[in-house]
Amino acid sequence: MKKIVLPGDEMYDKPVRANHTYVEGGRTFSKVLGIYNEEKDELVPLEGAWHPRVGNSIVGIVASVDRSTSSIELRHSSYGILINDRMSRYSPRKGDIVESVVKSIERKSVPVMDRVRPIDGPPLLIYVKPAKVPRLLGRNDSMVKQIEELTDTRIVAGLNGFVAVSGRGINMAVASIRKIESEAHTYGLTDRIREMLISMKNDS
Amino acid sequence: MASKINKPKLMHNGKRLDGRMPDELRKIRIEAGVLKNANGSAYLEWGKNRIIAAIYGPRDVVPKHFADPNAAIIKCRYSMAPFSSLEEHGRAGQNRRAIEISKVIKEVFENAVILEEFPNSEIDIFLEVLQSDGSTRAACINAAAVALASAGIPMKDMVYGVSVGKVDGEICVDVDMIEDNYSEADMPMAISHRDNRILLLQMDGEMDSSEIRKGFDMAVAAGEKIKSLQREALLQMYKGV
Amino acid sequence: MGGINELKGAYIRSALNEGKRLDSREVFEMREIKVESDILSNAEGSARVKLGDTDVIAGLKVVVEEPHSDTPKEGNLVVSAELLQMASADFESGPPSPAAIELARVVDRGIRAGNCVNLERLFIEDGKVYSLYVDIYVLDYDGNLFDACTVAAMSALMNARLPKYANGELDRKDRNTQLEIQNVVTSTTFGKFGDNIVLDMNADEEQAADARITITTDGKTVRAMQKGLKGHFTIDEVERLIGISIKKNADISSRMGK
Known part of the structure; x- marks a missing residue:
């Protein structure tokens, strides 16, 4: 069975560590508008802007290339940083569409990118x-x-x-x-x- | 409130001018996900009120120096369209009243939204009153909560808004424009779905403590209906599950 | 969104060179126009217009004012437009942008030059005239606000009712007099990319266009024009677009008042 839950809906009547939930007063509640799959015991959000997490695979556009770093546009006015690596086979050019992976998050919100590869096409x-x-x-x-x-x-x-x-x-x-x-x-x-x-x- | 001159009789045989009982809400319709560009949105009809709510974010804070490195900030803009009232042509933009309402609504959602999840980000709540008929701030809170949920913003709980007033000596829920103009007291509030936490409370006029108690009880009772309408609006976005 | 827009722009241009648009419309095909009229009861006239995903609402308020000294026997008509922040992540707060002011003025000019409302009929008595304030709110932006706003303003005027004015007072409960509309204008806005011209640009296309032209007609004659952006049109192109614009008037005006 799947059911849609709203923020604040009770998920468990005891404290449970589960994604997209929080515990208060010994009970566990949903944080999000999501869909709960009972068989898999899993809550998946139905909506939401992307927030970078380490290991996320992304697609972006090279927005600028400086001497030591490049920036990659990841969503509306939001950029990831790439430390230019002279040893890498790919050197970014402005306007390239690339795939990449989030290596770390600096200052709590700035993703640092790794393993950048151009996507041929142009797609x-x-x-x-x-x-x-x-x-x-x-x-x-x-x-x-x-x-x-x-x-x-x-x-x-x-x-x-x-x-x-x-x-x-x-x-x-x-x-x-x-x-x-x-x-x-x-x-x-x-x-x-x-x-x-x-x-x-x-x-x- | 104010003018007692030309005050019409607001209660007739226990019923209100529009025929409602004291504990009766006006007709409410909520639709979620009505705009394409916004991350979340809702359209709400509440009596003759017509409200549209839109959410953007979490996104980077503009200007940057307003950013909180540990949490998201919320910006809220409530305003009334120049054509929203039955009376004169209004001014576009925000007056002092709108700025105050924006602030108290913002504080409601600073409580409900889990801000710590989004350092250096902002969440924008835009509330436009296209047509006003009393209790617009309560109506806006209902629309904003649905819009936030539809934007996927993590929240501790959903929130609803409702007002009560003292109309010809009688405590009534959901005061409309005429009642608001001539009532003895008016008390808008925002309440969390699960624990009945009061997140917004304003009051002016005159009520004694037992009347206020009665007002809270009526608000919470009416809240059951509002909560289920908010839930239904969100479920409607995903028909076929 | 620098990089992404440039990229979309390049795609739009290369598709147009093959005569294609990304949403698979013909070059001179408008998106569907949906009009809901008389949707607000406090306003004296109103309409909500969807042009594709562009969504605008117009509300009309009637007030009684003194006439302008140079037109003592005429009422006033004022059209304004506001780009609400909710309509796009790119719209900013603060005073109206030059783009919003241009939009309002172009829509206003078209309706005024089109003689759509007989302003002399708005005269009440010496020193008193009706003024019509049409405010257009942009709720959701996906391009071509000029044409959507003209339809919205026109539709709000078409269902407007004048409140009764008697003994020095306006009675808004008594609004039985329908505003008389003597001419219906529509606008068509074209975008140019290199040598290619399209009608009714969506937001992506507007980002990429070299030049833009809005032509407002009543189906017989041209009532207003406005060219925008850096690029140019040739005289032949303008003549051709006027012909298309006049032809589109009947179809667009048939959507109004519904």
């Missing part, structure tokens, strides 16, 4: 609500792989919400991404996406 860059990116990826990336195969595209989805799409069936891929974004909370989505893409292919 089409779209924005997906960050809370929906995990559903777009699917378990072990199963959802995104399915779309790539059926549309002959390459998709790189960053947890910050930017998604780079390149290849032949860009329009179909984007249509399926938008469907996932609006139906992320529903059952049987993987099958519905497959059916949609197959019928789109047959039509064209």
Whole structure:
């Protein structure tokens, strides 16, 4: 069973350490508007802006390149820092679309980036609500792989919400991404996406 | 409040001018997720009140020196559209009243939102009264809480707003514009869903302590209805679960 | 959003070179216009207009004032627009931006030059006239505010009612007199990218455009024009766009008052 919970809803009548919850007066409450999956005993937020955590994979755009550092735009007016590494095979250029990983968080909110790689293309860059990116990826990336195969595209989805799409069936891929974004909370989505893409292919 | 000149009779045979009983709310409709650009939003109809609430953030603080390195800050802007009232054409922007209301609403959500999760960030609450009909601050609080939840902002609890007043000697919940103009007292408040914590309380006029007690009880009783409407508005965003 | 906008701009341009728009519209195709009229009961006229994801609301208030000394027998019509911060992460607080002022003035000019309201009919008695204040609020921004706001202001005027004025007092409960509309104007705003021109730009397209032109017509003649941004139009282009603009008037005005 899945159910939607609101901030302040009681999750457990005892103190429990669980994501997106807090404990008060010996009980545990949800912090977020989320969906609770009873079988997996897991609370997943339904909405929310992205907040950098160490290890997050992101997609961004190189916004500026200075002598020792570069900045990478990760969301609206928000940047990650990259320490330029002369030994690296890739030297960033302004305007490049890149994938990268958050290595650390400085001053509590500034992400420092690592393992920066350019995404070839140039790809089409779209924005997906960050809370929906995990559903777009699917378990072990199963959802995104399915779309790539059926549309002959390459998709790189960053947890910050930017998604780079390149290849032949860009329009179909984007249509399926938008469907996932609006139906992320529903059952049987993987099958519905497959059916949609197959019928789109047959039509064209 | 104020003018007692030309004061109409507000209660007739135990009923109010618009036919409501003292403990009866006006008709309320809430819709969440109505704007595309905002991170969260809500549209609320409450009697003739028409409110739109929008949330941006958490995002970087502008200007930067306002940032708190340990927590998010909340900015709130309540204002009334120049065409919102039945009377004269109003001024665009905020007057002193709007600035005070913005401040007390901001303090409600500084309590409810878990600010420590977002150091160096700001969360913006924009509240536009498109049409006003009394108790707009309570209405705005209801819309703001739904909009914040729909933006995925972590909160300790949901919050609702409601007002009570003393109308022709009778304690009534949810005072409308005419009642507000001629009532003996008016008491808007914001209350947390789970524990009935009072997060906003203002009052002017005259009520004795037993009347105030009765007002709280009526507010909490009416709150049950408001809470379920707020919940329903959020659930409506995800039909088909 | 420097980097991202530049990137989107490059994409929009390269698609347009193949005659395509990213939302798969034709170059001179407008997004769907949805008008809800008379939605606020305190205002004397109102309308909410959605043009794609652009969402604006217009409210009209009627007041009784002294006429301007140079037009003692005419009432006043004042159109204002406000870009609410809630409408976009890029809109800032503070006094109206030059963009907001330009928007209000262009919409105002079109309706005024279109003679949409007979201002002489707003005369009450010597020293007293009705003034119509139309305030447009932008709630959600996805481009082309000029055309959306013109539809909103026009629609609010079309359902406006004048409150009764008697014995020196305005009775707002008695508003049985419908405001007389003698002409209906619509505007069409085009954007230019290199040599390509499109109608009704969304927010991404507006970020990338070289030049912009708003043409306001009543379906027969041109009533106002405003060219914006750094780029240019040729005379031939303007002539062609006027033709398109006049043709679009019937379709756009058919959405009003619904």
